[in-house]
Amino acid sequence: MATDSMMFVFLNACIINNFVLSSFLGICPFLGVSGKLSTAWNMGLATTFVMFVSSLCAYGINLLLIEFQLEFLRLICYIAVIASAVQLVEMTLKKFSPVLFRALGIFLPLITTNCAILGLALFQTFREYNFLQSVAYSLGAGAGFTLALILMAGLRERLQLSDVPNVSQGAAMSLMLAGLLSLSFMGFAGLGN
Amino acid sequence: MTTNTSAAHSEVKLKSQPDSMDTFLRGIWQDNPVFVMLLGMCPVLAVTNSVVNALAMGIASLFVLFCSNTLVALLRNFIPKQVRIASYIVIIATFVTVVDYVIQAISLDLYNALGAFIQLIVVNCIILGRAEAFASKNKVGAAMLDALGMGIGFTLALLCLGGVREILGNGTFLGISLFGENFQAWSVMILPPGGFFVLGAWLLLFNWLKERKDMKALSPDLQLAETKN
Numbered sequence: 390m391a392t393d394s395m396m397f398v399f400l401n402a403c404i405i406n407n408f409v410l411s412s413f414l415g416i417c418p419f420l421g422v423s424g425k426l427s428t429a430w431n432m433g434l435a436t437t438f439v440m441f442v443s444s445l446c447a448y449g450i451n452l453l454l455i456e457f458q459l460e461f462l463r464l465i466c467y468i469a470v471i472a473s474a475v476q477l478v479e480m481t482l483k484k485f486s487p488v489l490f491r492a493l494g495i496f497l498p499l500i501t502t503n504c505a506i507l508g509l510a511l512f513q514t515f516r517e518y519n520f521l522q523s524v525a526y527s528l529g530a531g532a533g534f535t536l537a538l539i540l541m542a543g544l545r546e547r548l549q550l551s552d553v554p555n556v557s558q559g560a561a562m563s564l565m566l567a568g569l570l571s572l573s574f575m576g577f578a579g580l581g582n
Numbered sequence: 583m584t585t586n587t588s589a590a591h592s593e594v595k596l597k598s599q600p601d602s603m604d605t606f607l608r609g610i611w612q613d614n615p616v617f618v619m620l621l622g623m624c625p626v627l628a629v630t631n632s633v634v635n636a637l638a639m640g641i642a643s644l645f646v647l648f649c650s651n652t653l654v655a656l657l658r659n660f661i662p663k664q665v666r667i668a669s670y671i672v673i674i675a676t677f678v679t680v681v682d683y684v685i686q687a688i689s690l691d692l693y694n695a696l697g698a699f700i701q702l703i704v705v706n707c708i709i710l711g712r713a714e715a716f717a718s719k720n721k722v723g724a725a726m727l728d729a730l731g732m733g734i735g736f737t738l739a740l741l742c743l744g745g746v747r748e749i750l751g752n753g754t755f756l757g758i759s760l761f762g763e764n765f766q767a768w769s770v771m772i773l774p775p776g777g778f779f780v781l782g783a784w785l786l787l788f789n790w791l792k793e794r795k796d797m798k799a800l801s802p803d804l805q806l807a808e809t810k811n
Contacts, residue, residue: 407744410774411774412627412628412774413623413627413628413774413777414624414628414702415622415624416624416627417621417624417707419622420620420623432663446586452629461679461683463677463703464678464679464682464701465672465675465676468671468672468675468704468705469668469671469672472668472671480672502705502707502710503705504702504705504706506705507701507702507704507705508698508702509704510693510697511701512698515698550630554652555793556786556789556790556793557786559785559789560620560785561783561785561786561789562782562783564778564779564781564782564785565778566780567778567782568775568776568777568778568779568782569718569775571774571775572770572775574773575773575774
């Protein structure tokens with residue numbers, strides 16, 4: 390598989406270098422919103438959508454910035470684009486799918502400070518992906534984020550029923566679980582080389 | 583997450599004398615952004631595979647936090663309420679761009695080791711959180727002290743993780759070999775899972791200490807009750 394094919398870019402972002410478990414992006418929602426399977430799924434979908442939109446916008450903005458030799462403004466532009474993309478997604482959802490909008494609730498505005506989104510935009514710039522690769526990369530990253538969130542939520546739902554020592558409850562336990570998940574994802578490292 | 587007794591104690595203390603030392607120390611120990619508030623986890627886990635990286639990240643975040651807190655506190659009466667978050671983000675992004683170029687100029691190796699995580703300081707929740715929760719409501723001096731305390735607390739937490747991970751995962755501290763040649767490095771500590779495990783272990787340790795403290799605080803009362811019986 391060629392390393393620049395769309396399929397490889399997708400798999401790379403989704404599994405081999407999973408955004409959450411190998412690159413440590415988006416840990417806050419990963420720990421915060423993974424308590425229930427249904428919310429984890431919704432959060433994953435919303436994040437994937439915002440990733441897709443902001444990746445497209447970031448690609449366009451980057452071309453413009455290079456055209457005018459304003460690369461030092463990249464960070465400020467990206468974060469502004471992401472904030473407005475989140476706002477846009479919020480308004481679109483409210484208009485066309487009020488049910489989904491209510492289901493996502495507070496998670497939507499919080500996506501702005503999810504570092505996976507900005508990380509995605511920055512990584513695709515550093516790696517100089519073309520348009521199609523950027524699309525594949527954003528979808529792969531979104532799928533990987535959703536996958537990690539769902540796996541974690543499933544584990545934590547089961548864990549609620551089990552008897553764990555007082556000391557290890559809460560964040561400490563979640564981090565240990567995340568470590569084990571990350572360890573298992575290490576098995577994919579080196580895939581495709 | 584805060585210890586009930588100490589939190590209540592500090593509140594009493596705050597009400598009686600809101601001294602600046604307390605503002606400064608809160609961030610370092612009582613409200614440590616990483617170990618107590620669990621904020622800004624991404625850089626904490628990602629760049630702590632060596633002490634040097636952890637220190638550089640801590641100082642970079644401290645600088646951005648200090649500058650943005652100061653500026654937000656200075657402008658707190660001029661920024662309209664509706665656009666405050668956007669204004670804070672633009673302020674923070676400006677300082678992060680400065681830090682990004684400064685680190686690139688000082689050490690390119692360090693810049694490559696930290697990668698995108700320097701630029702990702704923009705979305706570190708600690709910085710936006712302090713701007714919104716503290717700097718926008720307090721005077722410049724207090725905001726500066728708060729930023730220093732939080733920044734130092736963050737740096738210390740990064741060093742706690744970076745130290746453990748480098749010592750176990752590489753057998754070195756700041757690049758100096760500690761255990762001699764026969765040491766078998768635990769390479770998992772340098773790899774991503776190690777970050778989760780070490781942070782989890784630190785949280786376990788703090789939980790355990792807290793529980794022991796609570797037990798100790800309780801036990802004199804129990805003894806008293808038993809002697810009365």
